[in-house]
Amino acid sequence: MAGTIHIVGAGLAGLAAAVELAGAGARVVMHEGAGHAGGRCRSFHDEGLGCLVDNGNHLLLSGNRAAVAYLDRIGARATMHEAPPAFPFCDLRTGARWEIRPSPGPFPWWALSPATRAPGTGAMDYLRGLALAFVGPKFTVAEALGLPKGGAGREMFWDPLTIAVLNAETDEVAAPLLWAVLRETVGRGAHACRPLIARRGLGPSLIEPALAFLGMHGAAVRFNARLRAVEFERGAAKTLRFADGEVAVGEGDCVIVALPQGMVAEFLPGITVPEGTRAIVNAHFRVSPQAGPPRLLGLVGGTAHWVFVRETLASVTVSAADRLAEEDSGSIALRVWEDVCRALDLGPGPLPAHRIVKEKRATFAQTPANLARRAKTRTPWPNLFLAGDWTDTGLPATLEGAIRSGVSAAMAALGLEKPTGI
Ligand SMILES: Cc1cc2nc3c(=O)[nH]c(=O)nc-3n(C[C@H](O)[C@H](O)[C@H](O)COP(=O)(O)OP(=O)(O)OC[C@H]3O[C@@H](n4cnc5c(N)ncnc54)[C@H](O)[C@@H]3O)c2cc1C
Incomplete structure (x- = not known):
């Protein structure tokens, strides 16, 4: 393909599209509004805990074929611990x-x-x-x-x-x-059904290897490049306006918009998107060193839903957490720590070093009404395609859905209708 493919948004959907395209020899430029890639799936260093933490626990299963193919493609499969199917x-x-x-x-x-x-x-x-x-x-x-x-x-x-x-x-x-x-x-x-758990974190497994792959394949990634508007001319995308300047979409170029649904509604007139979002709250606690590989435990009857244990970290997920996310982090920590002590048989103890991460827009509200509002990969503009976990993948808003949407957008940009091998 002669032109440049501009991908806006370096979450998993954008990265999956970029990996597919750069791997196929296309010229790719990514534009990401934040100073880092990964979007809703990222790791960061927490000062208080003194280690790398994820914005939220992410569980993949071995049946997530597109995610496994992505890990293989970026050479990161070995960074995931594959647990027994239990x-x-x-x-x-x-x-x-x-x-x-x-x-x-x-x-x-x-x-x-x-x-x-x-x-x-x-x-x-x-x-x-x-x-x-x-x-x-x-x-x-x-x-x-x-x-x-x-x-x-x-x-x-x-x-x-x-x-x-x-x-x-x-x-x-x-x-x-x-x-x-x-x-x-x-x-x-x-x-x-084998759980795949990132050994060190989401960044080292799903993001950094993808950026290294893109670098090796000549793709450019621009950080702090926030899209402000898309301009159209004669029925096609013509200019991408970013906070730091504008990019012309030339003849033979195309654009993959891999942004959350709210941004798409703002920039792309006439595209219907799902309405409403749901929160996830994560709580990370320092615990005494835990033997063995990473493991997870499902919880009922408390505030916490899942606890992932890895080395000196117990990380808790509370899903469907719109109400909890409104509470202050101190009281969330106390409440969830009680659950962790019971789940891991730690006995009562003082609240250890911890970090609460509230993702208020973790997923779109996955209601029957919103199923009909998920957009297709192709848009009314022949040089502009959509990707993102909220698009019409037939799957929930998950890594697997985001990756499939990215691969589909890449295939559409290359003029191929269906993703292959997925
Ligand atoms: C706490 C939490 C736990 C989760 N747990 C799981 C799990 O266990 N298993 C699972 O499969 N999924 C899980 N998910 C869902 C999964 O993280 C998402 O489905 C997936 O990361 C979405 O990827 P995306 O690329 O579609 O969107 P995003 O990750 O939102 O990517 C969009 C990107 O666009 C960028 N952007 C936004 N606006 C602009 C702009 N104007 N200009 C340029 N760039 C912009 C953002 O910075 C971001 O990088 C979880 C999500 C959260 C938040």
């Missing part, structure tokens, strides 16, 4: 512990054994999940499952699963999105 849980109220272990094939045989089910649940609580495959886009997860609120099946399994995957309550989010994830992971068996 999901330990703890009920913070009763201390009960159990482990969900996906079966080798698609049928969830594990659900038939009380030993691998959550306390108080029966096989039918899990098998009802098949209903998710047959409902239309207007159904929420709760409507599709038809399980009563407060019942064990919902409280111990479907609510935690839905909140983890879709970052909102079961009675709010669109059923097809949860089904899409189940189909590509548990639906393919245990081998597709």
Whole structure:
């Protein structure tokens, strides 16, 4: 391809597009508004904790094919710890512990054994999940499952699963999105359900190797280049106006806009985007050195939803956290630390060094109404394409969705309709 491909936004969607294009020999220039890449998936050094922390725990599964292909492409697969396909849980109220272990094939045989089910649940609580495959886009997860609120099946399994995957309550989010994830992971068996956890952090696994790959392939990345406007002429994008100057989109050039949906609504007239966002709060605590590889533990009955333990860090995720994110960080830390002590059997102790990260716009609100508002890769302007976890990937707002959207935009920019090998 003779022209330059301008990619605006160096989150995972923009990076995935850039890696695909630079790897194919295209001339790529990335423009990122912040002083660093990664967007909602990044690491930074925390002074108080004295180590690298992630803005939020990010879980990938081995069934996330596009993410695994991206890691392979940038040479970073070995930076991820691939854990066995088992999901330990703890009920913070009763201390009960159990482990969900996906079966080798698609049928969830594990659900038939009380030993691998959550306390108080029966096989039918899990098998009802098949209903998710047959409902239309207007159904929420709760409507599709038809399980009563407060019942064990919902409280111990479907609510935690839905909140983890879709970052909102079961009675709010669109059923097809949860089904899409189940189909590509548990639906393919245990081998597709191995958790992939960044050994050192998101930056060293997903961002820095991508930037090194881009450098090696001659792509330019401009930081602190904030897009202010896109100008159009004769039905095509003509000029990108940045805070630090303007860039002409020449004949044969094209643009991939890989920005969050709010920015797209501002810059691109007539593009419909999802409305509303949902927050995630993360809390990182210094703990005494923990033996073994990184591990994760699902929690019910408290404030915390997941705790990831790595070396001297216990990192907690609270999803669907719009209300919590309004509280002050000190009281969040106290509340979540209590959960960590119980989950990791630490015994009561003073609040250690910690860091609270509030991501108020972690994902778009993944409601049935918003499914219809997700935009396609192609736009009315033939030289402008869209990428981002909010675009119409058929998947939730996740790394896998963001990466697929980037690859799709790259393929469209190259004049190829469908991504290959994904
Ligand atoms: C706390 C948290 C936990 C999460 N956990 C998981 C998880 O466990 N598993 C999972 O798969 N996903 C998870 N996600 C979701 C995942 O992080 C996102 O889906 C993904 O990172 C989105 O990538 P993106 O490129 O679409 O958007 P973004 O990361 O938002 O990238 C957009 C980029 O555009 C830049 N930008 C914005 N405005 C401008 C402008 N005007 N000009 C130029 N650049 C601009 C931004 O700085 C950013 O770099 C989590 C998200 C959060 C916040």
